[in-house]
Amino acid sequence: MHLKSFSISGFRSLTDVADIPVSRPTILAGHNDGGKSAVLDALAFLLGKRSLSDDDRSYSGTDTEQEPGEGAGRMPSTSVTGVFLLDEWEQGAFDLPAVVRARRWAALEASPLLQVWGPVPDDERLADLSRHLVPALKALVAELGLAPLSQRRADLEAALRQYAAGHSAEGWGPAPGGFDKRMPAFLPFDGKAARPDDQIKTALSGRFQHHMADPELKGRLGAIELDIQERLRIDAKSLCEHIQDRCPDLAEVFVEPEVSFTQGFRGAPLRIARAAGEPVGLERSGLGSNRRVSLAIWEWNNELLIEEEITAAAEDSADDGEPVAPPVQTIVVYDEPDTHLDYGHQRRIMNLIREQSALPHVSVMVATHSMNLIDGVDISDVVHLKLENHRTMVERLGAGVVGPAIDIHLGKIAVAVGLRNTVLLHERCFLAVEGDTEQRAFPVLFRLCEGMSLQAAGIALWACFNNEGALHLARYLVEWDRTVMLVVDADSRNVSKSIFKEAKLTQFFGTSADRYVKFLGEPDHAAEGQERYNELEEIFTDPVWAKVANKAWPKEEGEWSASDFTALRAPGKKFSEQVKELLQVGSPQGPGGKPDMMYTLAATLDTPDDVPLQLRSVFSELRTLAG
Structure with missing residues (x-):
């Protein structure tokens, strides 16, 4: 199951935000408190990785001048709705189409519900x-007067589903059993917290669940806790070696996993030593050490993702008939992964994100x-968040204005003329x-x-180079309420x-x-007696040309x-070429x-005059427009 995009309603400042893409990668940009972290928390809520608190629910005030919470x-309700692509196995297991909309929805003072949009049976x-147990299914079949092929559960359910399909209406209904277990895995790394202990717990939690599902361990409840703990020690040893390799100033790095079936995977506190035999908690180290260790953890986790992709590919290629x-x-x-990192480490973060984005799953x-991260992806994968009247608005340049093919074309034009995201x-x-x-001349002038x-x-400057694409880009920016001249x-x-030409400009603007x-x-149409010139060079006066020359x-x-240049203003001749030749000779x-x-x-x-x-x-008008 792959999440392609999601929409949010009633979550903090995100009262109504639609179609946030889940790409490879998606960049969330915007001002502080614009809603970036709220979007990530809403995604976690959709995937069942975060509970909903009262403070997460948006205020319902409709007065745009009213502060949130004042009389509101x-x-x-709060809901996060995703568009999911289901693989063939999931389509068969859940009797759902290839593309479905699913949401996690919670009314006030009610527990969240996972729902799927589709035919909802009239009979709840x-x-x-x-x-339902098999006896209850048999009772339903008898009550509805159905004739299943047999009294086996599969045939009973098939008959009931066929009946339900003919007695349904489109709407939100409960998700099929097991649907939530196929939801995407959620792997968060918070760059602002700078707590490597938490990052280690996140990284090893996935391995913990993987080992818990190992068939060899089922039924051995007495020994499984020790087995899991030992396996995590091996994983942690690899992690410690990677951290030490990336941070050579650390003499020793220790991680001791703690496993309890009553509490699950409780954590793996990280201890480091700058001198052999003197381990200390990482919280006693500086912020720079925390960030560098966190980066090493992210890199190690990336290697795990690559390993899992290789394993999955091998399993797909194995034809055992099952x-x-x-x-x-x-x-x-x-969440802000480049916080407190210098440019070199930011480049490593960028490379890490590119590697992860290239993995199929x-x-x-x-x-x-970070400008480096924002400029490193296609503009259509940048989601710009901004607050307007205390509510988050989403802006996606290059998405859906004149069609996907044109969007890609516009992105190439923007790159060609030097306009970064x-x-x-x-x-x-x-x-x-x-x-x-x-x-070259305008910035100086x-x-x-x-x-x-x-x-x-x-003011952003770009050169058209007689490229019609620049006019396409200009029109596009005007449509997005950007100021263009x-x-x-x-x-x-x-x-x-x-x-x-006038016809082309009218077509565009x-x-x-x-x-x-x-x-x-x-x-100027409002002035009389002005001379007409053909080009930039010609509007400079002859005394100015002489002084500069x-x-x-x-x-x-x-x-x-001045007379040397006056003589070059002959009808039918290009003044700029005449001046260039005169000065060269x-x-x-x-x-x-x-x-x-x-x-x-x-x-x-020398002077503006x-x-x-x-x-x-x-220039004065440009300054006013930009202000």
């Missing part, structure tokens, strides 16, 4: 036949603030320019005019098949194209004058190309 009671007694239940999905959960969910999620304004020339960098102002040369409209696209050189590209003899230090020429121009200017008014107006 708790919501009448037929909802779960596994709870139907065998396939392994269940394991969902590994990390393993999914990974990571709640993090963290930029797409957090930057307040996106500035698109036509090519490399503007991409913006800092000169506005007194700060584009990044500090919250495209700044291009006025002559872009005139190029054959230009993506900046409707009648509001002027809000999103600025053409450098086109006169004398500083950056001096002649061997004499100086440049007339100066030993002439520019290597147009991008280099414009970057040098921008870097040589040297920057054309139209460009200053664009």
